[in-house]
Amino acid sequence: MAAAVKSDSALLAAVDIALAELNESAEPGTVGDHLGAVMSGERLATHSFACLAPAYPGWVWTVSVARAPRSKTVTVCEVTLLPGADALLAPEWLPYADRLAPGDIGPGDVTPYVADDPMLVQGFEATGDEDVDRTAFWELGLGRARVLSAEGREAAAARWYEGENGPGAALALKAPAPCATCGFFVPIAGALRSMFGICAGEWSPSDGTVVSIDHGCGAHSEVDMDRPDPEKVPAPIVDEYRLDLA
Numbered sequence: 001m002a003a004a005v006k007s008d009s010a011l012l013a014a015v016d017i018a019l020a021e022l023n024e025s026a027e028p029g030t031v032g033d034h035l036g037a038v039m040s041g042e043r044l045a046t047h048s049f050a051c052l053a054p055a056y057p058g059w060v061w062t063v064s065v066a067r068a069p070r071s072k073t074v075t076v077c078e079v080t081l082l083p084g085a086d087a088l089l090a091p092e093w094l095p096y097a098d099r100l101a102p103g104d105i106g107p108g109d110v111t112p113y114v115a116d117d118p119m120l121v122q123g124f125e126a127t128g129d130e131d132v133d134r135t136a137f138w139e140l141g142l143g144r145a146r147v148l149s150a151e152g153r154e155a156a157a158a159r160w161y162e163g164e165n166g167p168g169a170a171l172a173l174k175a176p177a178p179c180a181t182c183g184f185f186v187p188i189a190g191a192l193r194s195m196f197g198i199c200a201g202e203w204s205p206s207d208g209t210v211v212s213i214d215h216g217c218g219a220h221s222e223v224d225m226d227r228p229d230p231e232k233v234p235a236p237i238v239d240e241y242r243l244d245l246a
Helices: 015-025 130-141 150-161
Strands: 031-041 044-051 059-066 075-083 120-122 146-148 185-187 196-199 210-212
Touching: 015 031, 015 044, 015 059, 015 075, 031 059, 146 150, 150 210
Parallel strands: none
Antiparallel strands: 031 044, 044 059, 059 075, 120 146, 185 196, 196 210
């Protein structure tokens, strides 16, 4: 057990010395009241002052003071600005790979390789699911080392189904018929074929994207709009008793 640091009255009383040094170092108007002093080590004390800078709420100015053995002269060692218990701090640093979010990747960006990505499995490993295994072997024939795992497939399906191209989208709720009955609906291969396909309708807002079979829009190939009857125009009336002079 470490011995308690001996109190030093000269250092603890050196408030004016610490404040004078702090006023020379800190930006004018940012030094507040003296908050106290504590012994930091043998013949070493730290004085704390409130920080009034608007950009540093909850931070504290600290001034370390010391004296040599058998000397009464107090000298300043260091002036620092430290965060207090309620200080506003920068967010915890995250590695680049953990900061990425969907939509962040732009032209020229490359994502880091994730060796143990739970969303992927080796393309040659059997999973026991016939549809998944058949897809994996087919993918391997194209030279792809890894394919979607069961977890990755379920995550993608949930993301697509709950997104803007699923059955709950405002576009689908007002659609006259589902995508499953549309001629522009192209089913995808693999285990997700029973739930999703690609929209190939040029006039559809979902053109070129993955849609669920129960999604829909107004560009369905087999529906038609209500066509209004042509406007009935009465026959022209000819006034045979009026002569127009050119």
